[in-house]
Amino acid sequence: MKSPAELTELFRAQGLKITPQRVSIFRALHGSAEHPSAEAVYEQVRVEMPSISLRTVYQTLNDLASMGELGQLDLGTGAARFDPTLDPHHHLVCERCGRVSDVHTDFTDVRVPQGELHGFRVATTQIVFRGVCADCQREGRDDAGRADGTRGRTN
Amino acid sequence: MKSPAELTELFRAQGLKITPQRVSIFRALHGSAEHPSAEAVYEQVRVEMPSISLRTVYQTLNDLASMGELGQLDLGTGAARFDPTLDPHHHLVCERCGRVSDVHTDFTDVRVPQGELHGFRVATTQIVFRGVCADCQREGRDDAGRADGTRGRTN
């Protein structure tokens, strides 16, 4: 993820206006947890700009995503997650608390054998490891009731 | 996926009642396309039972899923997909038409290296290959407007 200053430049270069809302969102993303949902970004931005609307956060996040400055994940945890890490990587998803972390191992050798492709052209390969994170193991929470209140599905 | 008769037995064994709705859903699943959404199952069941409610379809699908007789996928294609194939496998997702197909290759050697785990205990590994299916390549459709009208995200 580029710095707020770089993103500002980038927006300017595209003829987009630099508004305090946008700058605030850039900052939030820069210093945020790994894979925030739109709602999480909203909450963080609201600390310094209580009047911002959720709509604007979605708007800007989508802008960034379509400019390729932000990845978008749907891991079945209820809401889309925005991923500031741009280089190809994979994910560890905790089925109890919903936390997502990155795996930067290279799995380029994971290929679909020719015989199974049936003409399909693969563009990207995404690997999701589901399980239980260290914290949740320690706390021995049971599955009923996730810490983040998601209602996710198994991917 | 078990046969309608086997599922009927299974339900009976659990003390669940055998209703025409359920039987109809069992049949639909048995003879259905690979990865139907709840809506798709609903449409199919409606052919022979026009009065069934979508609510009942969701209910039964969820019952089957929690009995482990049906997998549930969220591939970012808008709606959850139900997967009658129970043995571990992976998926090919067409980014144009949203079609999902199975890859039965064994990827058990795909492991997160110890150093990246940080105590995370992996339960399942799911690999999603995104790209363009043979049909869509042939038809040379452009990305704007998916054939199935989904608004999916990149996983």
Next chain:
DNA sequence: CTTCTTCTTTGCAACAGTTGCTGATCAGCA
């Protein structure tokens, strides 16, 4: 600094997918 144009932000309605609720109905059993 004022004005003008254009892009943005907002707030709300609408949307899709899914679930909760409730009275009416039915399957399974005696």
Next chain:
DNA sequence: TGCTGATCAGCAACTGTTGCAAAGAAGAAG
């Protein structure tokens, strides 16, 4: 055939997200 708890239909409600129109602000020009 009649009981009774399980199930169903139908609709309201809910979550996450987007469309829309009006109001507001950024940036360029004068």
